[in-house]
Each structure stands twice: as structure tokens, then as C-alpha cells.
Amino acid sequence: MITIKDIARVAGVSHTTVSRALNGNPLIKKETRDRIERIAAELNYIPNYSAKSLVMKKSYTIGLFFSSIDQGTSASFLVDAIKGIHQVLDENYSLTVHGIDSIRHYDAITPRRFDGVLVMSQSEADNAFIYHLKQTGIPFVVLNRQLDDPGILNVVANDREGVREALDYGIGLGHRKIAIIEGRAGFKSTTERKQGFMDSLIAHRLPLIPDYFTAGDYGVESGYNAMMSLLSLSDPPTLVFCSNDDMAIGALNACYARGITLPGQLSLIGFDDILFSQYTYPPLTTIRKPIADISKFGTTKLIERLEQPDSAPEQLFVQTELIVRQSVAAVKNEGQL
Amino acid sequence: MITIKDIARVAGVSHTTVSRALNGNPLIKKETRDRIERIAAELNYIPNYSAKSLVMKKSYTIGLFFSSIDQGTSASFLVDAIKGIHQVLDENYSLTVHGIDSIRHYDAITPRRFDGVLVMSQSEADNAFIYHLKQTGIPFVVLNRQLDDPGILNVVANDREGVREALDYGIGLGHRKIAIIEGRAGFKSTTERKQGFMDSLIAHRLPLIPDYFTAGDYGVESGYNAMMSLLSLSDPPTLVFCSNDDMAIGALNACYARGITLPGQLSLIGFDDILFSQYTYPPLTTIRKPIADISKFGTTKLIERLEQPDSAPEQLFVQTELIVRQSVAAVKNEGQL
DNA sequence: ACTTAAACTGAAACCGTTAACAAATATTTC
DNA sequence: GAAATATTTGTTAACGGTTTCAGTTTAAGT
Numbered sequence: 001m002i003t004i005k006d007i008a009r010v011a012g013v014s015h016t017t018v019s020r021a022l023n024g025n026p027l028i029k030k031e032t033r034d035r036i037e038r039i040a041a042e043l044n045y046i047p048n049y050s051a052k053s054l055v056m057k058k059s060y061t062i063g064l065f066f067s068s069i070d071q072g073t074s075a076s077f078l079v080d081a082i083k084g085i086h087q088v089l090d091e092n093y094s095l096t097v098h099g100i101d102s103i104r105h106y107d108a109i110t111p112r113r114f115d116g117v118l119v120m121s122q123s124e125a126d127n128a129f130i131y132h133l134k135q136t137g138i139p140f141v142v143l144n145r146q147l148d149d150p151g152i153l154n155v156v157a158n159d160r161e162g163v164r165e166a167l168d169y170g171i172g173l174g175h176r177k178i179a180i181i182e183g184r185a186g187f188k189s190t191t192e193r194k195q196g197f198m199d200s201l202i203a204h205r206l207p208l209i210p211d212y213f214t215a216g217d218y219g220v221e222s223g224y225n226a227m228m229s230l231l232s233l234s235d236p237p238t239l240v241f242c243s244n245d246d247m248a249i250g251a252l253n254a255c256y257a258r259g260i261t262l263p264g265q266l267s268l269i270g271f272d273d274i275l276f277s278q279y280t281y282p283p284l285t286t287i288r289k290p291i292a293d294i295s296k297f298g299t300t301k302l303i304e305r306l307e308q309p310d311s312a313p314e315q316l317f318v319q320t321e322l323i324v325r326q327s328v329a330a331v332k333n334e335g336q337l
Numbered sequence: 338m339i340t341i342k343d344i345a346r347v348a349g350v351s352h353t354t355v356s357r358a359l360n361g362n363p364l365i366k367k368e369t370r371d372r373i374e375r376i377a378a379e380l381n382y383i384p385n386y387s388a389k390s391l392v393m394k395k396s397y398t399i400g401l402f403f404s405s406i407d408q409g410t411s412a413s414f415l416v417d418a419i420k421g422i423h424q425v426l427d428e429n430y431s432l433t434v435h436g437i438d439s440i441r442h443y444d445a446i447t448p449r450r451f452d453g454v455l456v457m458s459q460s461e462a463d464n465a466f467i468y469h470l471k472q473t474g475i476p477f478v479v480l481n482r483q484l485d486d487p488g489i490l491n492v493v494a495n496d497r498e499g500v501r502e503a504l505d506y507g508i509g510l511g512h513r514k515i516a517i518i519e520g521r522a523g524f525k526s527t528t529e530r531k532q533g534f535m536d537s538l539i540a541h542r543l544p545l546i547p548d549y550f551t552a553g554d555y556g557v558e559s560g561y562n563a564m565m566s567l568l569s570l571s572d573p574p575t576l577v578f579c580s581n582d583d584m585a586i587g588a589l590n591a592c593y594a595r596g597i598t599l600p601g602q603l604s605l606i607g608f609d610d611i612l613f614s615q616y617t618y619p620p621l622t623t624i625r626k627p628i629a630d631i632s633k634f635g636t637t638k639l640i641e642r643l644e645q646p647d648s649a650p651e652q653l654f655v656q657t658e659l660i661v662r663q664s665v666a667a668v669k670n671e672g673q674l
Numbered sequence: 675a676c677t678t679a680a681a682c683t684g685a686a687a688c689c690g691t692t693a694a695c696a697a698a699t700a701t702t703t704c
Numbered sequence: 705g706a707a708a709t710a711t712t713t714g715t716t717a718a719c720g721g722t723t724t725c726a727g728t729t730t731a732a733g734t
Binding site: 676677683684692693695702 | 705706707708709710711712713714715716717718719720721722723724725726727728729730731732733734
Binding site for chain 2: 001044046048049050051053054059061064077078079082083086091094095096097098099102104105107108110112113220249250252253256275276279280281
């Protein structure tokens, strides 16, 4: 393996000069630099990052921590996230991936090991970890889950707005009897999405009917159960908004089980736009949560932070997008014309 | 940040002794070692991996490279893989994740940067990368995709056997008219699965009907199209084996479109057991490809390899598992009694 | 008690890089 | 053309560990 000293020898200069030349230090005369760069390229020189790290006290690695490796709900999550991150992470950083739940010693999470950290958070259980991060002083961003702490850089989707827009769309199609299957109690996203739901109904002067608010926990099962109870109502809704796609799939199965056809008899809207929402039958109309964009944006911000450590942390929203597929139909000859 | 020299100072020994004590070197007297370990713990000592790396010429990182970040078909893949890997990767290795297609310079993949590499391969396009790896001398394993090169450590599922078993099951339920939707031409997995399919039919002395062999490419669309053509046959099959779940989902949608109900009129078997196969309607009977196990096993083998570099490379198979759900029914009063 | 071997500890060099400081060379300035 | 200044390069010491080799104890043998 060839080192800067090897280069120095063939270039007839000191290794310091080589180091400077290769790092774009302006002290070096242009022609010297060019010569050294040429030689380095010829010799196929690759810097030793361990040595660099040691002296620079930088690790050249970014850690990606996501809630749980063992709780499989959110598969496309990770891929999308990694995709987004790699788009902006420059090549001499490497990205390590960890499950928050599988960290044995928080002590091993030190500034020396991570230049920065991305937390792809899905649950409140991550708070302890986030708190620890804060202690260490490692620059970090929390992605995906909205935090209340203004001291933390936080990139999330604009759930509330997105849901409102989707419901506006449904109402525009004539729906008046509209239900919601809520997410897990206590999650920020649950209340945000519910708010968006209510925003739209209220804006359209539609009544908020308690029977149409059903509990869920973001799991497929809970969607199934909630939909079952909705279908048992004496006056069932014509449109159901599910706070995520997993529950929408559960709800869909409840409809199959009850022999309800979609979107003929009932319309359904999901949230997230997971990979499979396009392959359900009928394909699910949903609100896309742009995980890749969130990750990309978050990474950009994190890098900015690394370079300028005392920039103020902000909370940033990225736009959701309504994906119209086929699970919502116009309600037939029933609108209040 | 505290170093071995700090520990040495408070312990009243040389930093050399500390280094040895902390690394389990048998030269150190037990009581000295105990004392040093206690002090290290008290001081919250964490070794500096950059320094260690530098002198040991080890990176303490394992790279996970997977085929394509941008081709979203196989999302649960990555999660399962990471899950499996973390189960066995000991804590002082860190795992970095990369898309093969986003590597700009192969030169950056050097033995100094990776102690070992896991290649989660899904396509032949990875061969160039695998070839490069071989050049570098970095110990590596190729997971998931069967290779012909006997010089490479390779962990894959036993596709052929698994498919045979699944078809045995279908035939046991009375099916005689059985079709296959094949995977992408040229892929090893395609031929393996097809072989398993034929193995079973032949073992049961069933004819191999050319019309029942349809082409696919592992994409959802291709499953849809293949199923459409199968349904147009004058004598359509009663059981269709799809070479992966994605195509099974496409096939399922074709059935919906044609008004065919499953499993009443037609039975379907998939392959992979992707996350969503349990949420289709009806839930898909499929063959589970144990990605987590493959990864786990592969990682174990890789680590073995790191510790004993000249162990012979092998090709290892891990067992698939038939997941019986509800897309296959017994064929009604039609068996050749 | 005295040598000799065994057990343990320490001094110093090294891994490949950057950086503070010193030195050399080139360029102005008068 | 010498002094002053600017530009470019080199010397040397870190960074935090491991390892070789030498040195010091301690235990064993006679």
C-alpha cells in the first residue's frame, strides 16, 4: 500500500508537501501540486483514513440509527432512507446503520466514532437515545418523527397539510360521511394526521361525528378491527381515511371479508405510500410521505451543521403528495345538490 | 477523551501494560489486570478505533453492498439482511451500507477500508463488482444469488428444493394442471426454481405442458401479463406457481381483472415471502426465502474467514420454508380417482 | 544464600497522516 | 544590489494505540 511518503520520494519533496498538495492547501505552488497529483494518480494512491481520522479527530462516518430493526412494519423505509442519504452524502463519508433497540452501550456512541448522526425515528421509545445524543454533543438530525424540542434539528413531513389536502379531494368527490382510523395513541403523527382530517371537515362545514373516529395503532390488525366496527355502524361512512397504509390494508381485508367492494361501496385513503399500496386491489389512493426526500434534506442539513456547528437548529417540513389511485370514487347521486 | 495513557497514570503503570491488560494479553498478572480493568471502567474508557486501526491495519468495519438502491422491488430485503447481520456481528465491528450501483470508484474499495465485505446480490450486474473484490483480496461472501465460481464463498437459499416441496403440496391437494411463471431469463434463480417445479411434476409423473410455461422477469407487470395469457388458454391451469411474490401479486391482479376468485377457481403459489404476501387477498401461500438467516449465516462464515483466511470457500444452502396461507385450495371432485 | 529460569513490566519505535514552526527561495522595494 | 517581504518547502512533533526487545521482579532449584 502506497503512502504519501512514497509519493514524496518519487516527487523529490517532503511528505508534508504531498499532504498539502493533495488537500488543496494554497501554500503549494501550482506546478508542484500538479506534479504531485499526477504522481499520486499514477501510483494509485488512496489515503489511509485511519491515520487521517486519528490526527484530524474526525471519523468520516455518519451513523444512521433507526428505531427498530426487529419490528418489520416499515421495510421500504430503510431503503428509501439509504437511497436519499447516499444521494447527497459525499464519497468520503461512510454510512453505518444501526438499530436503536440493539445498542448495548450508549457509551460507544461517541463524537469520535461519528461525525454526525441521523436518527430515523418512528417511536417515542427513541427519546432516551436522542437525549443521550444530545449529551454527547454529536451533531445530529431527527428524521421522520416530529419533536417538540426546539433545540433539535428535525426534518419531518407536513402530515397535517397532506391529510387535509387528501380529504379535500375526497370531499370534492361528494363524500360527506367520512371516518378516520387513527394511529397509535400518543404519537405526534397520530394527532397531526387527525388534525389535518378535522381541518378539512371543518373547512367544509361537515359535522364531526364521534362514531366515525376509531382507534388504531398503525398495525395491520388494528386497521382490520377498526374497519369492522365502522362497517357495523347503522349508518356507515362512505369514505375512510386510514392514518397509515398498513392499517388501510387491514381495512381493505375487512372489506373483502364483509363482501364490500371498493371503491364502489366504500372509498379508502391511506397514508405513507408504502411500496405495496400500488399493488393492492384496488390500488390504494394515499398520501406519499417522501422518506427519500426527508433523508436527503436531513443529510444536507446535517452536513451543513458539521461544517458550521453553531447554526441554529430548525424544524423543517417537506411536502407530502397526494397519490391518486383507485380506492376513492365519486359518491353517486347522493350529493346535496 | 480518556486514553490508555490516562489509565496508566492513575494505575501507576506504563501505557503498554494497560494496552496488554485491556486486550487480554496473558503476560499480565491477574491482579494488575483486574485493577486496570476496574480503573478503565471507572474512567469510562473507550478505545480509539482510528488509532487501533492504524497500527493493526484493520478497519473494524464490514461493508454491506447490495445490488441496486434505485430499483425498489426488494425492500424488505435490506431490513431483513441488516437484522440478520447485526445478530451475529460483534459489537466492535461496524457495518457500512452501500449500493453497488452508486460506487463511483472501485479503487476506494480496499482491504484497508473493509476487513470483510458482504455482497447481497440480486443480479448479474454485480459480477463486475464481485470480480473487483476478488482482485483486492478482501475476504467476502456473496449472499442470496447463486454463483458458479467455486472460489467464492456463497450463501444462498435452496430454491430448487423449496419449490419442489411447495409443488408437492399443491399436487397433494389434487392439482394436475399446473403452470409456472418464470423469472428473468438468464438468472440462476430462474432456472433453479424452474427445475424445482419440474422435479415435482416429473416425480409425480405429470406431463410438462409447454403452454403452461410462461415467461416473466420478476416484475409485477410481467406477472400480470403472464397470468393474463394463462387465463386465455382454452384449458387453463388450476394452480400457478409464480417464481417470486412480486409476480404473484401481478398475477393476482390479473385474476381480479378477469373476475377469477382465488383460491376457488385458481390457486397461486409465490416465492420469497415478502412482507406483503401476508396481506394480499387472499393471503398468499408462498415459499419463504430466509434472507435474515442467509445474512446471519453468511456473516458468521465471513467472520470465520477473517480469523482463518485460508479456509476453503464453500457454497452453502439454507433451507426455504413453505408458508401455507390461503391462496391454494384443494381441487374439487376432479382428481383422477 | 546464589544462580537460573520464569513471570511480569517498561522504553522506545512505529502505523500514515496533519500542523506548528523554522528554513529556504523568490520577489519587491528603495 | 542589499534589505525587506512574500512565497514556498521542510523538520519535527503530535494523534492513540500495539509490538519488539530489553529490564526487572519473583519463584525455583541446589
